Ligand SMILES: Nc1ncnc2c1ncn2[C@@H]1O[C@H](COP(=O)(O)OP(=O)(O)OP(=O)(O)O)[C@@H](O)[C@H]1O
């Protein structure tokens with residue numbers, strides 16, 4: 288006691304460890320296997336959690352982040368002498384008004400024209416055309432594939448006849464031909480294709496997936512189709528938690544302009560995708576904690592296994608430990624090998640588990656995602672540094688504890704007592 | 710008391726030449742319900758180079774006394790100096806160091822470590838004593854040679870006879886060149902032949918000037934000693950030179 292660990296302590300502990308560790312092979316193998324199994328379990332669980340999380344994130348990002356979509360409805364409450372059942376009809380010029388009232392948010396309007404006659408070369412079909420503002424490209428993640436672009440504010444201001452194609456639609460219509468630069472006929476007017484949507488994973492949508500529609504400037508839309516009334520408005524906030532407050536101001540602004548009760552649910556039909564994001568974040572967190580706890584418990588059981596084996600070793604070697612103490616071994620020299628053994632078994636098991644888990648994950652990575660519904664939803668299991676670090680930390684603590692408690696018992700052995708001859 | 714052999718002051722002995730100086734030593738085992746007074750006031754001095762046999766009936770406290778002498782256990786009361794050094798108040802690791810440097814133990818049932826070779830067993834106390842690997846080997850080999858086991862160094866205990874095991878144990882006890890060799894019934898588990906081998910070995914060690922305290926029931930072994938201490942019920946009832 289009281290003497291600090293010096294080199295002699297370490298070398299003696301180490302030589303005792305080396306001598307002892309070559310002994311109970313069968314036990315060591317069992318222990319390593321238990322820990323390896325626990326490690327595989329925790330790694331696979333966390334890796335699937337991570338893969339699922341990434342997939343969700345990608346899907347969520349597909350439509351755009353922190354968005355709310357408003358569809359105008361009819362009033363259901365009497366307001367300042369005005370009757371119910373009155374339709375609210377925002378128009379293109381109301382977008383400017385909304386932008387002034389919501390200076391920290393970003394607002395775009397959309398007008399939809401379903402079943403619009405479309406033709407190019409010998410292809411003709413009906414498509415959904417969306418007229419919107421230039422900011423839509425960024426807000427609604429309509430990023431252009433290389434060689435193209437989304438339309439800009441000048442296109443919008445000058446009512447240019449330019450069209451941005453969903454990737455799926457573009458593939459169906461143009462096949463291998465580059466759509467950018469082609470002139471197509473849309474509702475009887477010629478349009479220049481200026482960009483095609485980059486392929487993206489979109490989980491949520493309204494009015495069909497982005498990959499299947501054509502987007503044109505809202506001003507051009509009004510000129511070609513002769514419609515001014517908005518189908519819906521999209522609001523984007525900087526962070527999800529800002530959404531409720533922004534929506535409140537949004538309702539107030541609309542209510543003031545169109546004279547309706549701001550609490551009227553029928554008018555204010557809003558899809559808050561940020562709310563989904565907030566919930567999804569919590570679900571993912573819960574899922575990760577849950578999986579982590581299961582994996583951790585598995586490892587803990589493995590650790591108890593290690594500790595039990597070490598207790599058995601202490602019990603079996605009580606007399607030998609007593610002899611070593613009689614010959615002058617310090618208590619630290621006796622405990623050192625046990626702690627080292629606990630650590631060694633745990634870390635070896637952890638390493639074996641890591642290798643097995645990596646092999647499984649790599650093999651799963653070779654399975655094609657396309658057409659496999661489970662994988663498409665789950666995403667691929669992914670190992671991250673965070674997962675590795677957490678696992679190493681958990682394994683390390685379990686290893687030290689698994690060695691420490693048996694070691695403490697070994698140190699408390701009374702040599703005089705154990706060496707009494709029966 | 711009279712001391713049959715007076716010896717020069719040597720290393721590890723007090724000014725008056727005693728390696729062991731015990732005064733008023735008691736040992737009470739408290740096992741919860743019952744208290745066993747194993748030793749009840751022991752005064753004992755052993756000089757350097759003495760060969761002391763401790764005899765007495767079973768349960769009289771011989772092993773308890775030997776454990777206290779060897780610092781394997783601490784007395785309940787009384788004063789004890791080993792090689793001039795008071796051992797009261799030393800912590801467990803310090804006692805371990807005292808055992809390592811000053812005491813060599815020989816047990817009735819040998820207590821060799823079964824997985825280690827004879828050589829490694831003898832090296833064990835040297836390792837605890839901080840002796841370097843090479844020197845350790847050299848000294849362990851020397852001790853095994855001394856006890857006549859030069860050709861058995863790589864054998865494990867299970868591959869040795871009882872007499873050979875006890876000789877390995879004696880080599881191990883000698884490894885650190887301790888002040889004193891303590892043996893508790895060293896021939897108790899041996900047949901007559903190997904028993905007398907071990908006895909002659911202990912006799913030879915004594916002749917080399919080593920200090921020995923040996924607990925024994927064996928009349929032959931007791932007769933080789935210089936002095937016989939007889940214990941009954943935890944007290945010394947007789948302490949006299951051995952009548953050869
Ligand atoms: N750890 C212990 N706990 C309780 N009592 C003990 C303990 N060790 C020894 N004793 C008791 O102390 C007394 C002396 O025991 P000790 O072993 O010293 O006797 P001994 O003279 O060596 O006997 P033997 O010749 O049989 O070896 C006995 O009554 C014994 O039961």
Ligand SMILES: [Mg+2]
Nearest residue numbers: 771772773893
């Ligand atoms: Mg005894």
